[in-house]
Amino acid sequence: MTLPARLQTAARFTRQCYPTLRAVRRAVPARSFSASATWQLQTKEMTDEQLASLKVNQGRLMEDIHHTCQWGTGQKWGDKPTETGMSRLALSDTDKQARDWFVETTQALGCTTTIDAMGNIFAVRPGLRTDKPPTFAGSHLDTQPTGGRYDGILGVTAGIEMLKVMADNWVETEYPVGVVNWTNEEGARFPMSMVASGVWAGSIPLETAHNTREVHPGTATMASELSRIGYLGQTPASYEVIPMGAHFELHIEQGPLLEMANKKIGVVKGVQAYKWFTINVKGRDTHTGTTDLKSRADALLVASKMILHSHRLATANSALASTGILNLKPGSTNTVPGEVSFSLDIRAPKDSTVEAMAELIKKDFSTIAAGEDISDSNLGCTLGLPCEVTITEDFDSPATTFHQDCVDAVHQAAHSTIGPDAHDKIMEMTSGAGHDSVYTSKRCPTSMIFVPCREGVSHNPREYCKEEDCALGAQVLLQSVLRFDRMRDERRVTWKQEPYKL
Amino acid sequence: MTLPARLQTAARFTRQCYPTLRAVRRAVPARSFSASATWQLQTKEMTDEQLASLKVNQGRLMEDIHHTCQWGTGQKWGDKPTETGMSRLALSDTDKQARDWFVETTQALGCTTTIDAMGNIFAVRPGLRTDKPPTFAGSHLDTQPTGGRYDGILGVTAGIEMLKVMADNWVETEYPVGVVNWTNEEGARFPMSMVASGVWAGSIPLETAHNTREVHPGTATMASELSRIGYLGQTPASYEVIPMGAHFELHIEQGPLLEMANKKIGVVKGVQAYKWFTINVKGRDTHTGTTDLKSRADALLVASKMILHSHRLATANSALASTGILNLKPGSTNTVPGEVSFSLDIRAPKDSTVEAMAELIKKDFSTIAAGEDISDSNLGCTLGLPCEVTITEDFDSPATTFHQDCVDAVHQAAHSTIGPDAHDKIMEMTSGAGHDSVYTSKRCPTSMIFVPCREGVSHNPREYCKEEDCALGAQVLLQSVLRFDRMRDERRVTWKQEPYKL
Structure with a gap:
């Protein structure tokens, strides 16, 4: 028309x-x-x-x-x-x-x-x-x-x-x-x-x-x-x-x-302003009893580090970061989850703050998935195998x-x-x-x-x-x-x- | 009979x-x-x-x-x-x-x-x-x-x-x-x-x-x-x-x-030896956009800290700690989860190691839920409202x-x-x-x-x-x-x- x-x-x-x-x-x-x-x-x-x-x-x-x-x-x-x-x-x-x-x-x-x-x-x-x-x-x-x-x-x-x-x-x-x-x-x-x-x-x-x-x-x-x-x-x-x-x-x-x-x-x-993201972390399903910590690509452990890190970034930038949905696969007590998907909701009064947070998230989540350290995030941890992360922006409200x-x-x-x-x-x-x-x-x-x-x-x-x-x-x-x-x-x-x- | x-x-x-x-x-x-x-x-x-x-x-x-x-x-x-x-x-x-x-x-x-x-x-x-x-x-x-x-x-x-x-x-x-x-x-x-x-x-x-x-x-x-x-x-x-x-x-x-x-x-x-636990964290469902970080009782943020901490305890004790199941409520991108329930699988060759890990988990998870610090876990975080945690031992295999x-x-x-x-x-x-x-x-x-x-x-x-x-x-x-x-x-x-x- x-x-x-x-x-x-x-x-x-x-x-x-x-x-x-x-x-x-x-x-x-x-x-x-x-x-x-x-x-x-x-x-x-x-x-x-x-x-x-x-x-x-x-x-x-x-x-x-x-x-x-x-x-x-x-x-x-x-x-x-x-x-x-x-x-x-x-x-x-x-x-x-x-x-x-x-x-x-x-x-x-x-x-x-x-x-x-x-x-x-x-x-x-x-x-x-x-x-x-x-x-x-x-x-x-x-x-x-x-x-x-x-x-x-x-x-x-x-x-x-x-x-x-x-x-x-x-x-x-x-x-x-x-x-x-x-x-x-x-x-x-x-x-x-x-x-x-x-x-x-x-x-x-x-x-x-x-x-x-x-x-x-x-x-x-x-x-x-x-x-x-x-x-x-x-x-x-x-x-x-x-x-x-x-x-x-x-x-x-x-x-x-x-x-x-x-x-x-x-x-x-x-x-x-706010943006919504879906974060997908891919590791490998393995047995919880037979796989030592360094042989794991534990998608939930990586996702936990990311959720905690997003909260620290929000604190540092006077913004809000929240995860309201998290799903994992396969979902069994004795299987290390090979895949985790979670929502991330970033908000701040100014568009520029939300943009800056989004950039930091993209950069830092890749670092965390690779198993590298961000402000002592790996302190006391066993270094496992790397995971893959994909970040999809679902929604942007300036x-x-x-x-x-x-x-x-x-x-x-x-x-x-x-x-x-x-x-x-x-x-x-x-x-x-x-x-x-x-x-x-x-x-x-x-x-x-x-x-x-x-x-x-x-x-x-x-x-x-x-x-x-x-x-x-x-x-x-x-x-x-x-x-x-x-x-x-x-x-x-x-x-x-x-x-x-x- | x-x-x-x-x-x-x-x-x-x-x-x-x-x-x-x-x-x-x-x-x-x-x-x-x-x-x-x-x-x-x-x-x-x-x-x-x-x-x-x-x-x-x-x-x-x-x-x-x-x-x-x-x-x-x-x-x-x-x-x-x-x-x-x-x-x-x-x-x-x-x-x-x-x-x-x-x-x-x-x-x-x-x-x-x-x-x-x-x-x-x-x-x-x-x-x-x-x-x-x-x-x-x-x-x-x-x-x-x-x-x-x-x-x-x-x-x-x-x-x-x-x-x-x-x-x-x-x-x-x-x-x-x-x-x-x-x-x-x-x-x-x-x-x-x-x-x-x-x-x-x-x-x-x-x-x-x-x-x-x-x-x-x-x-x-x-x-x-x-x-x-x-x-x-x-x-x-x-x-x-x-x-x-x-x-x-x-x-x-x-x-x-x-x-x-x-x-x-x-x-x-x-x-x-191993033990299986179900960990339940209760916080409060609140809106992600209108609730500042210090007014939140964010059950998923607390659960993320616990999962990371269990991994650190396993590393320190030459044991294994794994979470394979995690469910949260209510499950909406713009609602801070008020309840998270997750599995925890602890293993070690000796019964005494598993027992010691179980004791540490019980003590430290309460501390984390209360918002108190464990080995700098709150560094860079905003202190929110306390959550409640209950730990149920589902299974014990010496x-x-x-x-x-x-x-x-x-x-x-x-x-x-x-x-x-x-x-x-x-x-x-x-x-x-x-x-x-x-x-x-x-x-x-x-x-x-x-x-x-x-x-x-x-x-x-x-x-x-x-x-x-x-x-x-x-x-x-x-x-x-x-x-x-x-x-x-x-x-x-x-x-x-x-x-x-x-």
């Missing part, structure tokens, strides 16, 4: 997806929108006080969160029924159940839903103008295998709560407003995190994503699982076909900074800086919501974790809102965010989206510039 | 299992034993020259080895059809096929077969005397997941070749002669090596063995798999019910010593000394087989690996015969033993069993003493 043809498709799609409010008023059944009602609140005509009076319903939000957690319930950690973790891997049967709920709920709220070729679900509520893309709130419903109830889920359910508040109060936005559920954000089942927003942004080829296999020992691909659960959409997964006016994402911090500083809202200005207009909208929303002591409760911060907002920020103005989670623990069943903090975050999300809707006219010239071209 | 009652059962069983030669002559069909033949060669009446003239058939032995390797064929490493490894895990469908072949083949050679409650298969050829237990040749048909064609398989097929040579030459032994296939010797699928000979010897309770679960991620137990493949025998797995007069085991060395010294036969005088009579029989057989330059080709040695002979030696006179394998490599698809070395080993096995048969009368007083009480 040539570029002009693609853009024509996009324009046609936009017309199909974002009908006028009037058209919806005709189409939506009376039980959702009363036939006698009129659209009373237009965001452009609201005073700041009127805007601030729109409030999320904390109880209803928590009900939605816990309702969705019936699908893929994980490890129990407390006595209450809601005190369990989550284990809802992307494109599993339980993920399908959560997706079905998302589609039904947003459609009942008057949204049009579109499923793209990566299974991303875009639910759009019409605005007064039909010629411009919606302002989205978005996150993800998939979880880690031993994850919690808030990572991703809070952002999606807060987006739905936003739609409910707007429906309850007959709010009429200038532009359409949407909620998006991104596929496989975690990268836990299919080892490429944020892969589906990456395809949407044009950063990851669709074929690469579709062919990505689930982690050991499964063999399914993303394409086969999308098809199996009925979420392989016909619409291309592309920012050109499904454009966004902006993307706001509410998320738990997943770190301890807000809690330690006694802050309530993190205004996220960007995301740290440092991200969010759009100032979105950051401003979140700041204003947070100040308006918290009131007089806002400056004590708000903190500007950089996200340590990647999020779908990293990819959306390449194609539309984006920012994020963080709320504290207990002890900074995440990717753990005990992950916990207080009810009032969930609601406060959802309130700031609602206010940010509505404020941004009002700002779009004033500032649209900016967005016509690179890189967004809206 | 009281002891006298048990012994009565044993005597009854012996009568049932070991019929007289005359009875067999009547029962065995003509195609196996020619109706016109007479029993010409009685071992007690043979000259040394006559004994030495009984020869194994190298081609037939190799055919049997490769024939059985059609069940559970493993990784290809060369161009010839027989140049593949093996992957025949204990009690799998392919193990069942190999067992069925063993039963059919030995029965066709006039043996009575008995299957015990551990699935051990005892095939017994009658002797002149029915009141004494058979002299056995034995090994195992199960393999490592990425094993070779010789470990275990050579010993069993050489036992069958022994039966064939005896049938061809109408050899009449004084005592019954048997071949035994022991279950799950490798401990690869069910992580307790030599478990079935261990139950037979009374060293491992039947219930413990039956309840042993297969390694991650399977869930079957030995009992369930024995039952599934039809090898859960009715006969108790016990040396009291199925007594042995002696146990000889032919095996590849699995180490490089014979090859390096250009020797052909290893006369094995004993087996080194150093074994084989019976001098059996060792003498192997020496004589090897000298007679090799001839004038025997002293250049024979080497006395200690086995580095455990074998079922470790357990049989607790209950009957036992020894082993080693043959060289290429580069000492075993537990690897490329494991290889030259055809002439396989045949030479089988010849020494045959001669050892026959010579021992002649020695039993002369020396039976010795065997009435502790610990055998035959």
Whole structure:
């Protein structure tokens, strides 16, 4: 498809997806929108006080969160029924159940839903103008295998709560407003995190994503699982076909900074850089009882030295290095493993630090595999036979800086919501974790809102965010989206510039 | 059952299992034993020259080895059809096929077969005397997941070749002669090596063995798999019910010593001591991007330090330390693992060395888990949160000394087989690996015969033993069993003493 043809498709799609409010008023059944009602609140005509009076319903939000957690319930950690973790891997049967709920709920709220070729679900509520893309709130419903109830889920359910508040109060936005559920954000089942927003942004080829296999020992691909659960959409997964006016994402911090500083809202200005690698070490399978230490090519001993060394490099470079997956072959107590494969996740605030770490890893891991010494790593060891090492870079996410207009909208929303002591409760911060907002920020103005989670623990069943903090975050999300809707006219010239071209 | 009652059962069983030669002559069909033949060669009446003239058939032995390797064929490493490894895990469908072949083949050679409650298969050829237990040749048909064609398989097929040579030459032994296939010797699928000979010897309770679960991620137990493949025998797995007069085991060395010294036969005088442990490290699952190094309880980083430290302790104590299995949770690139479990195999020639290593491991692993320093292990590291460690001893095999009579029989057989330059080709040695002979030696006179394998490599698809070395080993096995048969009368007083009480 040539570029002009693609853009024509996009324009046609936009017309199909974002009908006028009037058209919806005709189409939506009376039980959702009363036939006698009129659209009373237009965001452009609201005073700041009127805007601030729109409030999320904390109880209803928590009900939605816990309702969705019936699908893929994980490890129990407390006595209450809601005190369990989550284990809802992307494109599993339980993920399908959560997706079905998302589609039904947003459609009942008057949204049009579109499923793209990566299974991303875009639910759009019409605005007064039909010629411009919606302002989205978005996150993800998939979880880690031993994850919690808030990572991703809070952002999606807060987006739905936003739609409910707007429906309850007959709010009429200038532009359409949407909620998006991104596929496989975690990268836990299919080892490429944020892969589906990456395809949407044009950063990851669709074929690469579709062919990505689930982690050991499964063999399914993303394409086969999308098809199996009925979420392989016909619409291309592309920012050109499904454009966004902006993307706001509410998320738990997943770190301890807000809690330690006694802050309530993190205004996220960007995301740290990171790279993911797969390291493969090849030695030789031999018998543990009959092979002396110097006749071994022990792939696990070499991998252990590498993992320890990556931690030392991270310490020396003020970076992070982590190994979350390790598989070995053949896996028998009395056989020295001949092959080990492990993941390596390198992060730092600056791209240059991550690059430097990657270079050091490549150089030093070869040295370790060859059996040579690095800062006394072989002290007290028996020199064995050399192993081979191959290092594959699976994923590269450069440092991200969010759009100032979105950051401003979140700041204003947070100040308006918290009131007089806002400056004590708000903190500007950089996200340590990647999020779908990293990819959306390449194609539309984006920012994020963080709320504290207990002890900074995440990717753990005990992950916990207080009810009032969930609601406060959802309130700031609602206010940010509505404020941004009002700002779009004033500032649209900016967005016509690179890189967004809206 | 009281002891006298048990012994009565044993005597009854012996009568049932070991019929007289005359009875067999009547029962065995003509195609196996020619109706016109007479029993010409009685071992007690043979000259040394006559004994030495009984020869194994190298081609037939190799055919049997490769024939059985059609069940559970493993990784290809060369161009010839027989140049593949093996992957025949204990009690799998392919193990069942190999067992069925063993039963059919030995029965066709006039043996009575008995299957015990551990699935051990005892095939017994009658002797002149029915009141004494058979002299056995034995090994195992199960393999490592990425094993070779010789470990275990050579010993069993050489036992069958022994039966064939005896049938061809109408050899009449004084005592019954048997071949035994022991279950799950490798401990690869069910992580307790030599478990079935261990139950037979009374060293491992039947219930413990039956309840042993297969390694991650399977869930079957030995009992369930024995039952599934039809090898859960009715006969108790016990040396009291199925007594042995002696146990000889032919095996590849699995180490490089014979090859390096250009020797052909290893006369094995004993087996080194070893212990197996499972180490469990508990930390906390946390997000790799948002958790700084000092806020982590990284179970895999701690496990890596432990594995490296166990190698250093082994180096310092002239022992062996090996980790062949490692599993972690939850297993996601961007989650710091909160739990790691790994195997640790400690070996040394002396029990006291293994004991000392075990004590050091217990002390030092606790120190490492607590985050404290051991010989600069934390140099350059960021001190994180402490982890918990639990160490379980799964298996203890003290150093074994084989019976001098059996060792003498192997020496004589090897000298007679090799001839004038025997002293250049024979080497006395200690086995580095455990074998079922470790357990049989607790209950009957036992020894082993080693043959060289290429580069000492075993537990690897490329494991290889030259055809002439396989045949030479089988010849020494045959001669050892026959010579021992002649020695039993002369020396039976010795065997009435502790610990055998035959």
